[in-house]
Amino acid sequence: MDFRFVLLWTDALFFVLIALGIVTIVYVRRSQPLRAAWRKVGSRATGMATATILLAFLAIGLADSLHYRPALPAATANGGEAPADSRDAAYSSEVLSALDALLAPLRTRLEKTYSAPFAGELYARETVELPDGEQTRIHPRLTYGAAHLDDPESERAQDIATRLGKGAAAAFGVWLVAAVAVTASLARRRGRGWTEAASALVRGETVLAWRAALVTFGAILLVAGAAIALGSHYHVFGTDKVGQDVLYLSLKSVRTALIIGTLTTLVMLPFAVALGIMAGYLGGWVDDVIQYLYTVLNAIPGVLLIAAAVLMMQVVIDTNPQWFATAAERADARLLALCLILGITSWTGLCRLLRGETLKLRELDYVHAARAFGVGTAAILRRHILPNVMHIVMIALVMDFSGLVLAEAVLSYVGIGVDPGTISFGTMINMARAELAREPMVWWSLLAAFAFMFVLVLSANLFADVVRDAFDPRRG
Structure with missing residues (x-):
């Protein structure tokens, strides 16, 4: 084969989430109340428009999650013939994705350094020697941009x-x-x-x-x-310091944002749902312990807690390089660790909401009737409490997505986010910080990251508003 398929941890979990989404769609189609609620979402122009945009971002993220290692040129011997045994094939240590293959012209056409959008010359002047021996400063032509x-x-x-x-x-x-x-x-x-x-x-x-x-x-x-x-034929968003196409970097950042926004919810959800409904329904010392736990977590500055956890995880990664065959696996481990840390530290808000809602539900007549008929606590939580708080879970998850995307950008900006080798909106903004201070100012990297992140976050927020209006009974 010309490539070897590579399955990263975040890829596997992302595919699991997509499979869960498909199962959820099948379940919704069989449930009349859920189908009616989602029909309300689809009947709103805002809901369909933002869903279309989010599906476009999802398609980009899915293409960027199909990773592989390309085969190296086969060693030739005896007349230049490749060895017949395919087991001797060697593969590159560079891990690429299907999106990299689709964007090969953008990925491989590297310039020397900065160039403005649609430019045909480098952004900075360079000293060149003229045929008569004199020197002058000019903007050299780009190797690929507008070269035709x-x-x-x-x-x-x-x-x-x-x-x-x-x-x-x-x-x-x-x-x-x-x-x-x-x-x-x-x-x-x-x-x-x-x-x-x-x-x-x-x-x-x-x-x-x-x-x-x-x-x-x-x-x-x-x-x-x-x-x-x-x-x-052009660099639409210009190039960065090392000559990489900024449009390519922006598209590659989409997967990181989606991974942070979705996998973190996968980690957060079990903590928030289980502890929230247990605290609200059981009460007593269980409620006191859970309240004490999320109160203590909220009292610790979130950035400091995340920074300490990320740095400790980075020490573990640095001291065990044998765990990772490629640099991509190493960067993926830090991305997965960041998702785990954000999930463990961000469940308290949803837990508090579910506790409050469960306190009201446990006093309703049908719950008292179930207890009077001897129905067990686990069955009551599963049949009567959990289905009636799922609208809160749905609303909170959709609304938290945009917050997690922005959190990654902030954390990467201060240097405690994803691995420096991972392309993300945060790393692009962090690099743009120094570019804005130079003369002449390089503004297009920040603009590109801002534009993509703005569209993604705005679409998620507007979609969350529509979902909230459709699922919240008080807004019905």
Whole structure:
């Protein structure tokens, strides 16, 4: 084989979460109350639009979670023939992903140092020697950016406009296929003709807000089409200090944000749900112990607690290099440790909410009736308490996602987040800190990280608002 599949710990857990999501969808389709609640989410234009954006980010994260090690060129001998035994194949120590393969032009086209977006020259001047022996300072041409243009200053605008037109045309073609597929599905379900289904879709009279989803999908396709059309000949977001394409770094940062936002909830959920409903239902000394536990955790400054735990984990990683075959596995271990630490330190808020809700539920008539009929405590918690607090769990998880994404950025900015070799929004912002202080100022790295993180966090927040309105009984 030309590659060896690599399964990192965070990859495995991310795939488990996706599988759980699929199982949840199947379960929701079989439950009338849950199906009605999620239909409310889908009937809102905001819900469908933000869900479409989040699915686009999820697709990027999933592609970046399929890792492999490419095979090295086979050693040749006796006439240049490769050895017949495939077991002799050697693989690179560099771990790549499917996203790296898709973005190979962006990943491999390295410049010397900084260059501005769409530039054809380096951002800083360099001293060169002229043919007559004199020296002067100029902006050297880039190796790849705008290299196809003889005179970038005069030809760039027309070339960009032409490529944008081609990208928009391709995006419109893909969008048209999607629109036809949605219309056909609506016509089949309604049992009506295409004309009526298309008319209902345009007027926004469908059960789900497909019009908002298609408009958002079209906007995503326009951005993707422009990036694909321009990215092969320009550095759309410029390059960083070592000449890496900033658009490539921004797309690679999406997986780190998703891992932090999702795996941390996987760690946090058992603590919060189990301790919260136990404290609220059992009361007494159990309630006192659990309250004391989360009160003590809240009294410790979160950044200091996380910093101490991350540094201790880093010491363990540094003293046991034999545990890791590649640098990617080492960086993945620190990312997983950060998820565990954030999960262990961030369960207290949800636990307090569930305790308060359980205190009210245990006094309701159906819970008293269950106790009177001799139903055990475990059965009451499982059948009567847990299903009636799941709306709080759902709302809290969706709303906490954006907070965890921002937490990673802050922690990486202060140097206690992900491994320096891991690409993330936090590491990009940390590098931009020094770039903003130089002259001339390098602003595009910070802008790119901010733009991607802003869209991701805003979409998660707006989606959380829609989920809260749909699942919270008091807002019904």
